[in-house]
Amino acid sequence: xxxxxxxxxxxxxxxxxGLLALTxxxxxxxxxxxxxxxxxxxxxxxxxxxxxxxxxxxxLKGESRLVWGFALVPLFFLALIILGTLVDTQLR
Amino acid sequence: xxxxxxxxxGRGYLEERGxxxxxxxxxxxxxxxxxxxxTTVFFLLGGLFAMLLRLELLSPxxxxxSHHAYNVFFTLHGAMMIFLFIIPAIPSGLGNxxxxxxxxxxxxxxxxxxxxxxxxxxxxxxxxIGSLVAPMDTGWTFYTPYSAKTGAAVATLSFGVFLIGxxxxxxxxxxxxxxxxxxxxxxxxxxxxxxxxxMYATSIIQVVATPVVGVTFLLLAAERLLGVGFFDPSxxxxxxxxxxxxxxxxxxxxxxxxLPAMGIVSEVIPVFxxxxxxxxxxxxxxxxxxxxxxxxxxxxxxxxxxxxxxANAIFxxxxxxxxxxxxxxxxxxxxxxxxxxxxFESPMLYAxxxxxxxxxxxxxxxxxxxxxxxxxxHDTYFVVAHFHYTMMGxxxxxxxxxxxYWFPKMTGKMLDEKRARLAWALIFIGxxxxxxxxxxxxxxxxxxxxxxxxxxxxxxxxxxxxxxxILTIGILVMAWNFVQGLRKGAKAPGNPWRSLTLEWQVAxxxxxxxxxxxxxxxxxxxxxxxxxx
Amino acid sequence: xSGGHSAEHHDPVVAFEAAKLxxxxxxxxxxxxxxxxxxxxxxxxxKFPELFHAEHEKLNRVLGAVNTVVLITSSLTxxxxxxxxxxxxxxxxxxxxxxxxxxxxVFLCVKYVEYSEKFHHGLFPGTNIFFSLxxxxxxxxxxxxxxxxxxxxxxxxLARRGRFxxxxxxxxxxxxxxxxxxxxxxxxxxxxxxxxx
Numbered sequence: 001x002x003x004x005x006x007x008x009x010x011x012x013x014x015x016x017x018g019l020l021a022l023t024x025x026x027x028x029x030x031x032x033x034x035x036x037x038x039x040x041x042x043x044x045x046x047x048x049x050x051x052x053x054x055x056x057x058x059x060l061k062g063e064s065r066l067v068w069g070f071a072l073v074p075l076f077f078l079a080l081i082i083l084g085t086l087v088d089t090q091l092r
Numbered sequence: 093x094x095x096x097x098x099x100x101x102g103r104g105y106l107e108e109r110g111x112x113x114x115x116x117x118x119x120x121x122x123x124x125x126x127x128x129x130x131t132t133v134f135f136l137l138g139g140l141f142a143m144l145l146r147l148e149l150l151s152p153x154x155x156x157x158s159h160h161a162y163n164v165f166f167t168l169h170g171a172m173m174i175f176l177f178i179i180p181a182i183p184s185g186l187g188n189x190x191x192x193x194x195x196x197x198x199x200x201x202x203x204x205x206x207x208x209x210x211x212x213x214x215x216x217x218x219x220x221i222g223s224l225v226a227p228m229d230t231g232w233t234f235y236t237p238y239s240a241k242t243g244a245a246v247a248t249l250s251f252g253v254f255l256i257g258x259x260x261x262x263x264x265x266x267x268x269x270x271x272x273x274x275x276x277x278x279x280x281x282x283x284x285x286x287x288x289x290x291m292y293a294t295s296i297i298q299v300v301a302t303p304v305v306g307v308t309f310l311l312l313a314a315e316r317l318l319g320v321g322f323f324d325p326s327x328x329x330x331x332x333x334x335x336x337x338x339x340x341x342x343x344x345x346x347x348x349x350x351l352p353a354m355g356i357v358s359e360v361i362p363v364f365x366x367x368x369x370x371x372x373x374x375x376x377x378x379x380x381x382x383x384x385x386x387x388x389x390x391x392x393x394x395x396x397x398x399x400x401x402x403a404n405a406i407f408x409x410x411x412x413x414x415x416x417x418x419x420x421x422x423x424x425x426x427x428x429x430x431x432x433x434x435x436f437e438s439p440m441l442y443a444x445x446x447x448x449x450x451x452x453x454x455x456x457x458x459x460x461x462x463x464x465x466x467x468x469x470h471d472t473y474f475v476v477a478h479f480h481y482t483m484m485g486x487x488x489x490x491x492x493x494x495x496x497y498w499f500p501k502m503t504g505k506m507l508d509e510k511r512a513r514l515a516w517a518l519i520f521i522g523x524x525x526x527x528x529x530x531x532x533x534x535x536x537x538x539x540x541x542x543x544x545x546x547x548x549x550x551x552x553x554x555x556x557x558x559x560x561x562i563l564t565i566g567i568l569v570m571a572w573n574f575v576q577g578l579r580k581g582a583k584a585p586g587n588p589w590r591s592l593t594l595e596w597q598v599a600x601x602x603x604x605x606x607x608x609x610x611x612x613x614x615x616x617x618x619x620x621x622x623x624x625x
Numbered sequence: 626x627s628g629g630h631s632a633e634h635h636d637p638v639v640a641f642e643a644a645k646l647x648x649x650x651x652x653x654x655x656x657x658x659x660x661x662x663x664x665x666x667x668x669x670x671x672k673f674p675e676l677f678h679a680e681h682e683k684l685n686r687v688l689g690a691v692n693t694v695v696l697i698t699s700s701l702t703x704x705x706x707x708x709x710x711x712x713x714x715x716x717x718x719x720x721x722x723x724x725x726x727x728x729x730x731v732f733l734c735v736k737y738v739e740y741s742e743k744f745h746h747g748l749f750p751g752t753n754i755f756f757s758l759x760x761x762x763x764x765x766x767x768x769x770x771x772x773x774x775x776x777x778x779x780x781x782x783l784a785r786r787g788r789f790x791x792x793x794x795x796x797x798x799x800x801x802x803x804x805x806x807x808x809x810x811x812x813x814x815x816x817x818x819x820x821x822x
Contacts, residue, residue, distance in 0.1 A: 008708045016701040023693050027686070030820035042816035049812045057704045058805045059798075066272070070649035074656040077300050080387060081657070082664045084403075085336045088391065089668045091400035201643045265650045273643045299650055303658035311665075311761065319751020320761060322665050328673060328754045337661050 015056045022049050102504065102583075104601035118203035121602055123210050124188030125502065128495075130213070131185055134176035136571075141169035143564060146526075146557040152550050154543040162543035163229035170232030171249075175256050176217055178487055179345060182352035183298070184213070184263050186494050187291050189502060191267055193595035193602060194285045196276025196611045201269045209262035216255030223249035231541055233342070236323035236334040240315045247316050250309035257306040260348075264298030267291055276594070278613035285593045285617050286375055290355025293379040297344045297351075297386065305341035308334065332397050339390035347386040349483055350450075351379055353490025354421055357443045360493050361425050363591045364440035365432025368618040371424035378417035385414045395466045404463055411461035418454060422447060433621075437589075438512035442493035445520055449485025453478055456531065471541070474534025480527045492519075492570070499574070500588050504601035505581030511573040518566025525559025592617040641795050648799045652806050655769075659810055662762050666817060669754045680755035681818065683748065685739055689819035692735050693811065699728035700808040703777075703801045710784075713791040719784045722777055722797075725804065729774045736767055759818055766814060769807050776800045 026045040034041065055061040060071060105121045114122055144165045148157055157165070188206065192199050200206050226245040230238055239246055271292050275284065312334070314320040321327025323334040362369045369375065391399060391407030399407075425447055434440070456478040459465045469475060499507050529552040534540075538549045545553070587596040594611060595602065670677050706721030743749075743756070750760040780800050783789065789797055 008711075009705065012701060012704045012708065016697065019697045019700075020694065023690065023697065026816055026820060027690050030686070030816070039817075039821040042821040043813075046813050046816050050809050053700060053805050053809050053812065057700050057808075058802055067645060067649060070646060070653060074300065074653040074660075077387065078656055078660040078663070081304065081336075081340050081660055082667055084340070084388075084391070085333070085664050085668060086671070087406060088332070088336065088394075088399040088403035089330065090671060091402050092398065202647060205647075261654050265647060265654070268650055269643050269646045272646060273639055299654055300657055303654045304661045307658050307661045307765070310765070311661075314750065314757075314761060318760070319749070320757040321751060321754055322669075322757060322761075327751070327757070328669070328676075329757075330668070333665065333668060337664075340661075 011056060015052050018052055019049055104599055105604045106601050118207055120188045120192050120199050120206060123206050124185055126210055127180055127188060128185040131177045131181040134172050138169050138172035138177055141165045146560040148543055149553045150557050152545050152547045159543045160229055164227045166541055167228040167231055174232055175253055178349050178483060179260060182491055183294055187352060190595060191270060191291060193606055194288050194593060195274050196279060196594050196613060197274035198606050200266045201273055202266050205262055206266055209259045212255050213259035216252050216259060219252030219255060220249055223252060236331040239312060240323060247313040250313040253309050254306050257302045260298050261302045264295035267295040276611050276613050283613055283616045286358035287355035289376040289379045290351040293383040294348050294351045297348050297383050301341040301344040304337055308337040335394050335397055339393045343390040344386045347382055349487045353487040356490045356494040357446050360439045360443040360497055361428050362618050362620055363589050364437060365429050365434050366620045367428055367432040368620055370427035374420050375424050378420040381417035382414060392461055395463050396470045408461055408463050412458060438509060438516060439493045439497035441516045442489050442496060446486055446489040449481055449489060453481025453485055471539055472534040473530040473538045473540055476540050477527050477530035477534060485523060500584030500600045501595055501602055503578055504584050505577050506584045507573055507577040507581060515566050515570035515573055518562055518569060522559050522563030522566050526556050526563050529556045592619060644795050644799050648802045655806060666758050673754060677755055684819045686819050688735050688739050689815050692732050693815045695728050695732045696808045696811050699725045700805050703804050707798055707801045710789050710794045710797055711791055715784055715789055719781060722781045726774050726777050729770055732770055762814055766810055773804050773807050
């Protein structure tokens with residue numbers, strides 16, 4: 001039941017540093033005008049941060065396939081509601 | 093010691109008395125029974141509003157009620173039936189009672205969450221009743237902009253529905269984890285009763301879809317209370333966005349309604365044909381397929397709302413696919429019946445009725461899914477007939493099948509079969525007379541949600557109202573039969589139907605701890621017609 | 626006792642795995658709850674790009690960034706707290722969870738400052754679509770922060786009573802999962818509302 005925690009603290013601190021760094025990056029990037037790419041870059045960076053939180057803080061790394069399923073399947077439905085709505089609102 | 097010998101005083105889980113033993117119970121069976129009582133009350137209340145509608149519809153003019161009152165009645169009829177009866181009845185009612193028994197477990201995996209979900213349900217319906225001080229007249233679909241502007245207590249009702257949704261989510265969450273984690277030793281997924289496959293698929297829908305409608309009602313309340321403008325064109329908002337959010341939940345929720353009922357049918361048909369279910373895996377996976385496809389088609393409620401042509405086309409195209417796994421079930425049930433030793437006890441009568449009426453309702457779906465015909469039929473009585481055939485002819489008949497089938501296990505008593513069959517006959521006749529006429533006037537153009545209609549529709553409306561009276565009498569006979577059964581029904585044996593699922597291997601009423609010893613499962617529960625059964 | 630509990634309930638491994646599945650299922654519902662809001666955001670952002678550009682400038686990027694750092698740090702303290710109890714260090718758990726609650730409090734204070742400032746400038750939920758989204762999204766997120774403080778506090782109380790050890794820390798881990806999710810949502814809210822105009 002207990003996951004290996006040797007070096008656990010080190011991993012958490014490394015992830016924390018990564019998250020802080022990416023926060024700095026995303027704030028700085030927002031001052032650069034890249035037009036439409038601004039949103040793309042922002043979302044990409046956010047997704048990397050989110051993955052770090054999910055994989056390491058939420059212990060997804062090393063979880064069973066079942067838990068991964070529970071974590072990922074909702075993302076499909078999230079995409080579905082956004083895209084399904086946009087197919088209407090964007091193309092009227 | 094055998095389960096029957098361990099039965100003791102014969103009151104099983106009903107042994108402990110006193111209101112506290114119910115209000116604070118952690119027993120899934122008691123929680124299920126409380127849900128059944130609550131949903132039954134709302135079924136009867138919702139039915140009362142329906143009868144007021146049918147009374148008014150006897151004449152083309154608005155004779156007995158104002159238009160506003162009529163709007164309130166159809167709103168309350170729809171909202172009560174959907175949120176307070178049909179969504180919770182089988183899942184939270186029968187599902188709670190049966191799932192641990194079917195799994196060979198002693199309870200669900202989160203019993204306190206289960207009790208919490210019941211009391212949240214109670215809080216929800218109390219808030220909804222509170223909103224009746226300024227009752228809704230928007231239709232159960234609460235479309236903006238009207239719902240954002242009407243004088244009714246929309247914010248209050250929104251909060252009430254939000255609570256009901258929370259209850260639904262917690263129940264679904266409990267069932268998903270329970271089915272994953274508490275199957276008895278030896279019970280692989282493919283040895284589960286099909287009712288559990290149906291409940292599993294249902295629970296996935298509840299967990300994924302309900303939050304969307306929850307936040308939608310929150311946004312509607314915010315629109316009224318905070319001036320938020322997502323759905324308000326004057327602020328740049330879009331009323332059709334409300335419809336997207338609303339139907340993203342409300343379409344999948346019809347599969348929350350039907351999948352448990354289909355699960356019941358899959359249980360009842362083999363027992364009363366004394367034959368193994370045909371196509372177990374196909375039926376099992378079709379439940380998942382229906383749940384999945386059900387998420388892809390919500391726009392078919394919005395063809396006339398001004399969606400883009402591409403959206404219309406995609407939603408229409410996808411809508412037809414849900415018929416496939418549905419048909420898979422129907423054909424497998426029929427194949428199960430084929431060359432079976434069929435008997436017509438009341439559970440079987442209702443199960444067979446489900447198949448017949450659901451086919452009618454289901455076949456009228458494609459007419460609505462095809463855009464060309466949808467334009468003609470949208471918001472007419474054709475739609476009303478379609479969903480009553482599927483929801484009442486389908487889910488409610490399945491629910492009645494389940495009530496009759498599991499009555500002995502829940503109460504320890506048997507129902508009077510003759511009265512049950514009389515009630516069934518009245519319900520069957522009354523239902524068809526009430527609703528078939530609606531297909532006819534719908535095609536001819538009678539719109540729904542109107543207190544008045546063109547005189548040329550009167551004959552069918554009168555017939556429909558007569559049918560509704562017969563239906564009502566049938567339901568009252570059935571209710572009376574249940575009351576008499578509770579009071580003085582014959583003592584039920586552990587397994588009156590000679591069924592193979594685990595709940596029938598224990599005493600009736602079910603023992604508090606379900607099983608004296610957790611069973612070891614070696615086979616699927618459909619080995620009928622062999623030496624075992 | 627009403628409601629028999631199966632033997633399986635008392636098997637700690639099954640109970641832990643079941644609790645984990647339960648929390649991930651609950652998080653799935655939260656994904657869809659916020660998902661509807663993100664859908665509205667997408668729809669209106671694509672519809673009113675200039676409005677979003679103009680209005681987002683009115684948000685305080687610095688305070689938003691501060692709150693991001695606050696939440697990320699609070700996720701760290703939660704993770705370290707769980708790590709501590711897994712190694713039997715229950716007092717450290719209390720310290721870390723106390724820190725997490727404090728950080729959550731800071732987050733809410735910053736939001737209070739932000740909201741008051743906006744109100745002062747006449748920017749309300751009904752002002753325009755951008756601010757409707759801003760208030761609804763950060764507001765509902767804020768409610769989740771408050772609820773999080775509540776459950777974190779409950780864990781703290783139980784921890785002080787000596788409930789948790791390396792043998793049993795299920796509620797700690799479960800609350801941790803929820804809190805990380807709250808952080809996750811903000812990781813997306815921050816750039817979408819404050820940065821990318």
